[in-house]
Amino acid sequence: MPETSPLDSALTRLDEAATHLNVDADVIEKLKYPRETTKVRLMIRMDDGSRKSFLAWRCRYDDTRGPTKGGIRFHPDATADEVEMLAFWMTFKCAVMNLPYGGGKGAVQVDPRQLSKAELERLSRAYIQAFSRIIGPDRDIPAPDVYTNSMIMGWMADEYSQIVGEGSPAVITGKPLALGGSVGRGDATARGGYYLVCHLAQELGLSGSMKIAVQGFGNAGQHIASMFAADGHTIVAVSDSGGAVYAANGLDLKALMAAKAEGHSVIYTAGHSGHQAIAANELVGVDCDVLVPAALENMIHKTNAETVKARIVLELANGPVTPEADAILASRNVVVLPDILANAGGVTVSYFEWVQNKQGYYWELDEVHTRLRTIMEREGRAVWQHSVDHGVTPRTAAYIHALSRLAEAIEAHGTQSYFDS
Numbered sequence: 001m002p003e004t005s006p007l008d009s010a011l012t013r014l015d016e017a018a019t020h021l022n023v024d025a026d027v028i029e030k031l032k033y034p035r036e037t038t039k040v041r042l043m044i045r046m047d048d049g050s051r052k053s054f055l056a057w058r059c060r061y062d063d064t065r066g067p068t069k070g071g072i073r074f075h076p077d078a079t080a081d082e083v084e085m086l087a088f089w090m091t092f093k094c095a096v097m098n099l100p101y102g103g104g105k106g107a108v109q110v111d112p113r114q115l116s117k118a119e120l121e122r123l124s125r126a127y128i129q130a131f132s133r134i135i136g137p138d139r140d141i142p143a144p145d146v147y148t149n150s151m152i153m154g155w156m157a158d159e160y161s162q163i164v165g166e167g168s169p170a171v172i173t174g175k176p177l178a179l180g181g182s183v184g185r186g187d188a189t190a191r192g193g194y195y196l197v198c199h200l201a202q203e204l205g206l207s208g209s210m211k212i213a214v215q216g217f218g219n220a221g222q223h224i225a226s227m228f229a230a231d232g233h234t235i236v237a238v239s240d241s242g243g244a245v246y247a248a249n250g251l252d253l254k255a256l257m258a259a260k261a262e263g264h265s266v267i268y269t270a271g272h273s274g275h276q277a278i279a280a281n282e283l284v285g286v287d288c289d290v291l292v293p294a295a296l297e298n299m300i301h302k303t304n305a306e307t308v309k310a311r312i313v314l315e316l317a318n319g320p321v322t323p324e325a326d327a328i329l330a331s332r333n334v335v336v337l338p339d340i341l342a343n344a345g346g347v348t349v350s351y352f353e354w355v356q357n358k359q360g361y362y363w364e365l366d367e368v369h370t371r372l373r374t375i376m377e378r379e380g381r382a383v384w385q386h387s388v389d390h391g392v393t394p395r396t397a398a399y400i401h402a403l404s405r406l407a408e409a410i411e412a413h414g415t416q417s418y419f420d421s
């Protein structure tokens with residue numbers, strides 16, 4: 001069981017960063033509370049004619065630096081507390097990357113795997129009907145997160161456009177290309193993390209062929225595994241909600257992708273090509289150089305942090321390492337590249353999508369990649385420098401970097417922003 005809630009984790013990290021900066025206490029206080037969180041009950045018609053209700057939330061955590069931005073998660077364990085924390089992290093993530101956004105997040109408490117495609121579409125449209133007064137292209141801009149994807153974003157964008165009576169692609173990012181999506185958004189979360197590791201390889205002491213373990217073989221996890229494998233690195237272990245597989249000499253990624261495409265767990269490939277089934281919770285401790293948590297929060301905690309053999313943890317998931325585990329990893333010289341930097345490629349290419357929607361002019365893939373790489377390297381370097389200058393972990397350095405930008409914007413708004421409605 002996780003030892004702290006995501007809320008506690010995030011605020012701990014804010015407090016720690018604040019000790020390294022000369023920031024007014026009321027600025028910190030402002031950042032400890034979400035601006036607004038709306039909870040609704042969505043009711044949809046199921047295929048068998050019955051009705052079913054689902055709890056749903058949208059949190060606009062802080063909009064000091066621009067419209068709130070962040071994904072929508074469909075998960076059976078989603079809670080208001082989790083949504084607020086994910087929105088808090090979005091606030092800091094957008095500030096780390098210097099994107100002109102605040103932070104938001106949404107969720108529906110549902111297991112989408114239990115719904116038919118038609119039910120999923122009705123639920124997605126119901127979400128937008130409920131939150132159409134809260135979201136907007138210059139107010140709050142959703143995107144995909146766990147168990148949501150471009151198809152769902154397409155339905156949502158379509159619903160919003162119908163409600164407002166005109167095409168409004170910039171209201172949601174991560175859309176299908178046919179509805180104004182951006183090339184390069186699909187693998188952007190992983191690509192940002194990949195660019196970061198490549199850029200800091202020397203500082204991280206990484207060279208030659210590496211062994212990689214990936215926890216969570218979904219959008220972020222599959223793409224990062226492919227990128228590292230394409231460079232000749234060995235993917236030794238992957239997991240998903242159904243289990244984990246391990247192969248010291250490297251997993252067959254093609255077979256894993258095929259199993260996922262058919263709706264199976266990675267465990268379906270056990271026995272194939274030397275794939276050995278292991279318990280999902282063993283993945284954290286497998287012998288590897290880089291461990292990539294790409295599933296959910298609090299997966300590396302005080303009881304398994306000691307087992308980590310990797311030298312580098314690349315957090316593609318949001319909040320996968322608890323503060324207690326952070327301290328254990330730091331004491332063992334394991335470098336954690338923190339979520340608010342490492343997985344920010346996703347929201348950065350979402351920003352590119354929003355810009356393209358507003359311009360009505362669409363970029364080539366090369367342009368998306370070049371701009372993403374430039375921003376990842378610039379902000380990654382700045383975070384690394386803060387960590388050297390202040391003698392802190394990259395996580396604390398990333399919070400320092402973001403907090404200084406947030407504090408400057410809060411001050412620049414003047415006193416009125418303290419009483420925003």
Ligand SMILES: NC(=O)C1=CN([C@@H]2O[C@H](COP(=O)(O)OP(=O)(O)OC[C@H]3O[C@@H](n4cnc5c(N)ncnc54)[C@H](O)[C@@H]3O)[C@@H](O)[C@H]2O)C=CC1
Nearest residue numbers: 146147216217218219220240241294295316317318343346
């Ligand atoms: N999609 C995006 O644009 C971004 C996603 N993220 C974060 O990355 C993480 C993964 O998100 P996506 O790849 O988009 O979601 P996804 O829904 O595509 O994949 C999630 C994966 O995690 C696996 N999983 C769930 N519970 C697990 C468990 N207990 N152990 C191992 N695996 C488990 C699922 O089976 C699935 O393979 C989340 O923390 C998300 O918030 C962060 C930035 C952007």
Ligand SMILES: O=C(O)CCC(=O)C(=O)O
Nearest residue numbers: 070071143145346347350
């Ligand atoms: O692409 C976006 O706007 C947000 C993605 C997201 O939810 C995240 O970075 O956690």
